[in-house]
Amino acid sequence: MKAQMAALEAQIKQIKRELTALGDLRPGSLSQQFNVCGSPGCRCKASPAQKHGPYYQLSYTRKGKGGTRFVKKEDVAATEAAIANYVRCRDLIDRWIDLATELCDLKLEPRAAGRTPPKRA
Numbered sequence: 001m002k003a004q005m006a007a008l009e010a011q012i013k014q015i016k017r018e019l020t021a022l023g024d025l026r027p028g029s030l031s032q033q034f035n036v037c038g039s040p041g042c043r044c045k046a047s048p049a050q051k052h053g054p055y056y057q058l059s060y061t062r063k064g065k066g067g068t069r070f071v072k073k074e075d076v077a078a079t080e081a082a083i084a085n086y087v088r089c090r091d092l093i094d095r096w097i098d099l100a101t102e103l104c105d106l107k108l109e110p111r112a113a114g115r116t117p118p119k120r121a
Contacts, residue, residue: 001106004106008103015095015099019089025085027060027086028059028083030057030079032055032056033054035052035053035055036052056076
């Protein structure tokens with residue numbers, strides 16, 4: 001059992017190292033938008049239409065509140081990296097919780113084995 005506990009603790013330690021190595025974090029998803037303007041005779045109203053864009057839009061929800069914002073073309077790569085880091089962070093934290101729960105269960109087993117069940121009235 002001690003070997004199993006040590007293995008779980010080592011995995012948790014590795015997750016903590018990976019978490020500290022993550023860069024910027026950004027929840028959400030990035031999409032491309034193409035728009036039609038209001039100017040008569042513009043190329044976006046031609047047949048076939050040549051819409052304006054692409055424009056990049058970030059949609060996100062944080063603490064129960066949603067939002068959107070436009071992202072400049074030169075910031076798209078950094079935003080995509082931050083979104084990927086956020087996803088990785090969530091995955092690592094979920095894994096950490098699973099491992100920590102398993103570790104806590106192992107720590108409680110010896111104590112539970114030594115206890116006598118409560119008397120019923």
